[in-house]
Amino acid sequence: MKYEVVMGLETHAELDTESKLFCGCSTKFGSEPNTQTCPVCLGLPGVLPVMNKKAFEHSLKAALTLNCEISKFTNFDRKSYYYPDLPKNYQTSQNYFNIGNNGYVDIVVKGKEKRIDIHNVHLEEEAGKLIHPETSGANYSLVDFNRAGVPLLEIVTQPDMRNVEEVESYMQALRNILLYIGVSDCKMQEGSLRFEVSISLREKGSNVLGNRVEIKNLNSMKAVLKVLAYEMSRQSSLLDKGENVLMETRLWDDVDSVSRRMRSKEEAHDYRYFPEPDLVPIWIDQEWINEIRATIPELPVDKHQRFVNEYSISDYDAGILTEDKHLADYFEECVGLSQDSPKELSNWIINDVLRELNERKTNVQDFIVSPKMLVELVKIKPTIGSSIAKDVFGEMINTGRTAPSIVKEKNLTQIDDVSELNDIVTKVIEDNPKAAEDYGQGKKSALTFLIGQTMKITRGKANPKILTKILMERLSAGSK
């Protein structure tokens, strides 16, 4: 493409609190409509909103983690707009004094590091949920205010992203950070994490920004990537024809995979921000900042590097393990129990544990095989062999039993004893004289057959290395 793409992202993350931003109503997802409301979150006259300390501190923690400059003085503003998802006809948000400004997130794309600048991080209240009945001719919409007033963090980037890989990597990095610091559950299927993108195209080498299009209504990372691909082709074909891209807000239609223009009436915003008189300003001092900073755990990027250095696992494996904080914790718990085999534990987790988690659509916190159980399996593996170890792992998942108890009950311990194996081999050769003869005449596949016969008799328990050695010795001796 002859154009350069310029993209920025606004992310909304619902903060993880018990109660709403300004009242004691629950933030629980999925309750019966309008069962979590009160005069405060419904904006009835005469009520007094009071700031939820945890929500504010979560925002401060996020702003610090995103390397923002923290405002000494912050306050809240009323953003006026009339739309039935907000009962007050304004949204309490921040406009003039955001909690954090000028931060950044470092991402890695195709092995190269890139810094995405954060314009600002601010706290606001979530709106209610609108439902538009699909019955034809229905001339009404339905409103559920359970969500109205849930604390919502908005994170706005500079238009720093130049390709979809960077956007994808930024979204994942941001999600991981928010999960790691524990301020949001980031459940996209529940709308806890949502994106808005802005995208413009310009001739390569140009310093002037093209007309920007904003797209709202993006509930998954996949939708973001789809809409960006769609807009790139829509905008570039307009420019190719010498036409203008209109500066506008569009909505993404996930069903038809197209973006559509919002009606100009919906777009005519004049927010008339002014300071929210019912909330007092908040001053943030250094002591408070230090206190919050002390609660920030090791971040994914740092953990990734430490895993590589400390446990000598590959960069790729460390990346997979640290993508999910709980998976990283699982791994470290395993390593804590058995210092001698981080590489092997990492292999088990990446190959077997992750496969099972995907198949069972469950997460590692709920996984039936605990770190202790996995370590026991890895420890007992040399006595049962790799192939049986995999079977035992499957059995552990199905029954929740430990590896030692399964091995003991099924008598799965590998046969390493040379004289015992010798006796078995003698019998196998006697029973299969033809195969032994074939081997003597140079038919090497006969060996595989005889190994198979021995494994059959021992139910897979013969130590394959020792067995192969004995068989080869015996067969060569026999053929002489």
Add this chain to the structure above:
Amino acid sequence: MDISVKEIEHIANLSRITLTVDEKKTFAKQLTNILDYIEKLNELDTDEVQPMAYATSLKNVFREDKLKSSFSRQEILELSPSSTNGFFKVPKVIE
């Protein structure tokens, strides 16, 4: 400071209200008068005065993140002109 009929139309549109031609003229005049009255404050010398957005000197007022019981749905819905199946019912807002 003169408020034009056009500005009145803009504000009316933002507030989702419809005004007659006469009302627009009346409100334009009234709002102009109100703003002129407020304008008197500019006669004061405020060079040495910090901007003030709040009437009290309170700061950093918080509540703990604790649940309180919500209002009963029936009670809440009864406040609205129209509701159905536990939802508030409003005129259709999308095309």
